Amino acid sequence: MPAGPGLIRAGTRAVLATMHGKERVIAPILREAFDLDVVLAPGLDTDAFGTFTREIDRPGTQAETARLKAQAGLSADPLAAIGIASEGSFFAHPHIPFVPMAREIVILLERPGGLEIAGIDEGIDTNYGHVVATSIETAMAFANASGFPAHGLVVMGTSEGQPDPRLLLRKDIDDADTLADAIGQAIRLGGAAHVETDMRAHRNPTRMAAIARATHDLVQRIRSRCPLCDRPGFAAVGRIAGLPCRVCGVPTRQTVATRMGCSGCGHEVIVHRTDVATADPATCDVCNP
Ligand SMILES: [Zn+2]
Ligand SMILES: [Zn+2]
Structure with a gap:
């Protein structure tokens, strides 16, 4: 197996699988650290690997999904030697009630050498949350606490108190009027509106910052080399x-x-x-x- 410092060279073409603007934070960090030529995967639908809004389930664990996305990027761009993708995960804190946690993984796959290295960021800095509101006022209070409109929100209809995106699903809400309109519509349809934070990177600056931290962690891991064979990712x-x-x-x-x-x-x-x-x-x- 080829190994050594040549695995990640200056000018290497690295394909990034994202539809949600993650290149804004990932590309400059990898360009500065390793002089990688980061390009976007052409025509790749990363939503096929799962959406936060439940229309499409994630195909595997967080790390597996990141790997599948990076592999899809490599398949879409035969000239790239490196594939990069990120995947976020949000969950309840294991010890502190009602505190959400975020974990971001940024994975790098290197085609010729078979190298796989993942950077990770984990912490409580996230606006991840939702509310089931029967009034516009309750929903608007949640919107303010979530950092709207700088941070996006998603409004869904509800069936028997559960979110039901088939009834109503509104993304890309940028202003209070459109938000109030969507909430009103959801309440009329199902008696309550399910309003949740939009976790897509381009609509969530807090998440974008976490992806940047995970990318810096990836850089540190790439720089950590095996004392015996010099392979990155020790x-x-x-x-x-x-x-x-x-x-x-x-x-x-x-x-x-x-x-x-x-x-x-x-x-x-x-x-x-x-x-x-x-x-x-x-x-x-x-x-x-
Ligand atoms: Zn003892
Ligand atoms: Zn080694």
């Missing part, structure tokens, strides 16, 4: 538990070291933690069974 592949308890010294389930690995030659390096030397006894099965 990254954490696992963790090793066993940080000793501060009181009794018995190994806990807390991380003591990270395994860094190369996807090319398989070389691994164990990097021990330097931020802490011992674990809180609260996490120790002996001191705190």
Whole structure:
């Protein structure tokens, strides 16, 4: 397998699969970092890989979907050696009630070398949310809290309290009058309007910023090279538990070291933690069974 610093060269043509303006943030970062020639995938319908508004389901997990999009970009542009795509995911915070989280993945596939590297951004900086409103006032209050009109909103009809895009689906709402009109229409049709934040990148500046952070993470991962074969993407592949308890010294389930690995030659390096030397006894099965 070819490996080494030649995998990502200055001037390499990189095809980006997006219909939603992600080139505005992704292209300048990759141009500046590696002098890549970022072009848009011609005639690619990325909505075929799933829409946030439920008309089309995502074909796989977030990472799988990003990979499929990048592969489709490479298929659409035979001259490109690199395929790039991003995929966002929004979900409830695992520990804090009513706090939404966002995860962005920006994936890079390199055709000749088979390199695959993904940058990630994850955090609570998102306006992701929805309201089921039976009055224009409730819906407008949600719109204001969501950053409308700088951030887009989607209005759907409802059937038995559930969003029903077949009844009504309005995207690309830019002003308060059009929004009020769509909400009124949804309420007339089904008794309530389902109003949700538009998570498409070009209608969501908060998301666009997260995609930029994920792209910077991708740059860092590409720059991290295997000490043995110099292949880009030398990254954490696992963790090793066993940080000793501060009181009794018995190994806990807390991380003591990270395994860094190369996807090319398989070389691994164990990097021990330097931020802490011992674990809180609260996490120790002996001191705190
Ligand atoms: Zn202990
Ligand atoms: Zn290697």
